[in-house]
Amino acid sequence: MSEKGRHDYAATVVWTGNSGEGTKHYRAFSRDHEITCASKPTVFGSADPAFLGDSSRYNPEELLLSSLSACHMLWYLHLCANAGITVTEYIDNATGRMIETTNGSGYFESVTLKPSIRIGAADDSELAKSLHDKAHSFCFIANSVNFDVGCEPEVLAG
Structure with missing residues (x-):
């Protein structure tokens, strides 16, 4: 049970951008990841395109x-x-x-x-x-x- 006035939150962020070489070098991996909170729909994230991210995903x-x-x-x-x-x-x-x-x-x-x-x-x-x-x-x-x-x-x- 939480203390009165205190609200705790949890989020899970999973990196999904291993293209087979992991982080062997800076351009070897995707910045894609998935954010979930409880049973809510997944938020598909990445980095800003300036940092090699996918512009179709939230940064x-x-x-x-x-x-x-x-x-x-x-x-x-x-x-x-x-x-x-x-x-x-x-x-x-x-x-x-x-x-x-x-x-x-x-x-x-x-x-x-x-x-x-x-x-x-x-x-x-x-x-x-x-x-x-x-x-x-x-x-x-x-x-x-x-x-x-x-x-x-x-x-x-x-």
């Missing part, structure tokens, strides 16, 4: 960006429901910037969430816009990263 950088976006959205929808604001549409075209360093490592410098939200015609659009700040402060993922996460919301009524 870790895209998954980090989408995790930030989804966490913010879920908090925002929760806060709007509590505030009596009816959100009828939500789409976020989030962007992120990763910097590669001279030693080959890298880090995310920033992420910008760009949610476009449609609310009910009679709802308070200023309140709806302000709830993004509160959603950001509650977002589990944003609270766990060490780079700037900005938000440029657009709220449309009706």
Whole structure:
């Protein structure tokens, strides 16, 4: 049993990219892998194509960006429901910037969430816009990263 307030998660990542030579040299293997969590559908991952990955699969950088976006959205929808604001549409075209360093490592410098939200015609659009700040402060993922996460919301009524 978990402690109150503590949530434990588990994921299994399996490398599926052994082309027969293992990691004998840098170009000898595929970066393909599969991510599973319990009995949920498998996420097919790879590296970014810049690092010899398969562009048809999700890469870790895209998954980090989408995790930030989804966490913010879920908090925002929760806060709007509590505030009596009816959100009828939500789409976020989030962007992120990763910097590669001279030693080959890298880090995310920033992420910008760009949610476009449609609310009910009679709802308070200023309140709806302000709830993004509160959603950001509650977002589990944003609270766990060490780079700037900005938000440029657009709220449309009706």
